Amino acid sequence: MIKTDALIIGAGPTGLFTAHQLKLIGLNCEIVDNLDKIGGQCIELYPDKPIYDIPAVPECTGEELTNNLINQLKPFDIKFHLSERVEEVKKEKNDWIVKTSNNKIFLTPNVIIAGGVGSFEPRKFPLKECLKFENNSIFYSIKDKKIFDGKTVSIFGGGDSALDWAIELSKNSKVNLIHRRDEFRGAQATVNTMQDLVKSGNINLFKKYQINNVKGSDKLESIEIKNDNSETKILKTDFVLGFFGLIMQLGPIANWGLNIDKKTIEVDTEKFETNQKGIYAVGDICNYPGKLKLILSGFHEGALAARACFKLARPNEKYRFEFTTSSKNIKNRLGVKSD
Numbered sequence: 068m069i070k071t072d073a074l075i076i077g078a079g080p081t082g083l084f085t086a087h088q089l090k091l092i093g094l095n096c097e098i099v100d101n102l103d104k105i106g107g108q109c110i111e112l113y114p115d116k117p118i119y120d121i122p123a124v125p126e127c128t129g130e131e132l133t134n135n136l137i138n139q140l141k142p143f144d145i146k147f148h149l150s151e152r153v154e155e156v157k158k159e160k161n162d163w164i165v166k167t168s169n170n171k172i173f174l175t176p177n178v179i180i181a182g183g184v185g186s187f188e189p190r191k192f193p194l195k196e197c198l199k200f201e202n203n204s205i206f207y208s209i210k211d212k213k214i215f216d217g218k219t220v221s222i223f224g225g226g227d228s229a230l231d232w233a234i235e236l237s238k239n240s241k242v243n244l245i246h247r248r249d250e251f252r253g254a255q256a257t258v259n260t261m262q263d264l265v266k267s268g269n270i271n272l273f274k275k276y277q278i279n280n281v282k283g284s285d286k287l288e289s290i291e292i293k294n295d296n297s298e299t300k301i302l303k304t305d306f307v308l309g310f311f312g313l314i315m316q317l318g319p320i321a322n323w324g325l326n327i328d329k330k331t332i333e334v335d336t337e338k339f340e341t342n343q344k345g346i347y348a349v350g351d352i353c354n355y356p357g358k359l360k361l362i363l364s365g366f367h368e369g370a371l372a373a374r375a376c377f378k379l380a381r382p383n384e385k386y387r388f389e390f391t392t393s394s395k396n397i398k399n400r401l402g403v404k405s406d
């Protein structure tokens with residue numbers, strides 16, 4: 068069991084800045100995110116797009132903002148738990164017990180939900196039979212590409228992820244690329260590379276086909292694909308990869324006894340606390356009169372929620388407001404010299 072002063076759910080911009088605020092006032096925290104990378108919507112949905120309304124930053128991309136927020140956390144030792152979804156939050160005396168999808172358990176007086184529009188989840192194959200092979204022969208993301216070496220891999224999708232992986236895996240595997248449309252959504256240069264590999268026989272391309280059935284006992288052995296004219300083909304395959312983009316789901320957060328309205332959590336505007344003592348909601352996921360779904364609002368909300376955490380994490384101490392420019396305590400925590 069991991070004990071911490073505060074657990075942050077979500078490593079988007081709000082979760083990252085909230086961690087900074089907690090550490091500045093001397094509290095520990097850990098961050099869990101369902102994605103395999105840090106940055107929330109900024110990194111997943113618009114890494115290359117410029118943002119123009121971050122205070123004192125005239126222009127930066129989603130990726131640059133994320134990197135700056137990560138840099139701002141460098142002085143602190145913050146543990147990130149990525150590719151893990153928080154499943155359960157339960158009260159235990161004065162603390163909360165928080166469980167993740169990887170069976171990690173946290174004990175903390177403060178849970179800060181910075182869950183944005185919910186956890187990002189891969190869009191999956193609609194076939195029920197696919198569930199049996201999930202994470203064994205059917206994957207929606209790749210952690211270790213070596214497992215595909217020398218094997219047959221059937222990749223579904225028409226966007227950049229499907230094309231990039233088809234090109235990459237064709238170096239060491241037999242690759243089938245299956246797409247339900249004629250046109251691909253990926254970058255033109257990637258489409259051209261893929262088409263060259265089809266011509267040279269390194270990728271087998273099936274356009275206007277979709278998955279129709281999967282067969283195998285413990286592991287997948289073959290799949291059936293079907294085209295728009297209901298013609299079917301059986302492909303022997305060791306692995307199937309599906310790249311159909313991500314959907315955002317509130318998921319388990321909906322079951323934690325919080326006041327939820329239109330997929331957002333109601334909070335007060337003093338501490339950003341929910342109807343449960345010690346559970347706060349900040350950033351896009353919180354709701355109060357006048358709420359603006361902007362990054363700058365998340366920063367303000369995180370700063371106030373962090374101060375509220377102090378009371379429960381250090382019940383015998385009094386929180387003292389200090390400026391970063393003049394506080395020796397804060398400078399010590401940042402590892403910078405005091406004047």
Ligand SMILES: Cc1cc2nc3c(=O)[nH]c(=O)nc-3n(C[C@H](O)[C@H](O)[C@H](O)COP(=O)(O)OP(=O)(O)OC[C@H]3O[C@@H](n4cnc5c(N)ncnc54)[C@H](O)[C@@H]3O)c2cc1C
Nearest residue numbers: 077079080081100101107108153182183185186350351362
């Ligand atoms: C295309 C686009 C352009 C935008 N442009 C701007 C702009 O110019 N300026 C601006 O201010 N805002 C902009 N926004 C909005 C901005 O991105 C959001 O306000 C901001 O990302 C909210 O940050 P957040 O940290 O609250 O949530 P998010 O960025 O959504 O991060 C939440 C994280 O929580 C994780 N999570 C959720 N539930 C769980 C769970 N149960 N377990 C584990 N992890 C979980 C998710 O995986 C996600 O990574 C834009 C948004 C989009 C889509």
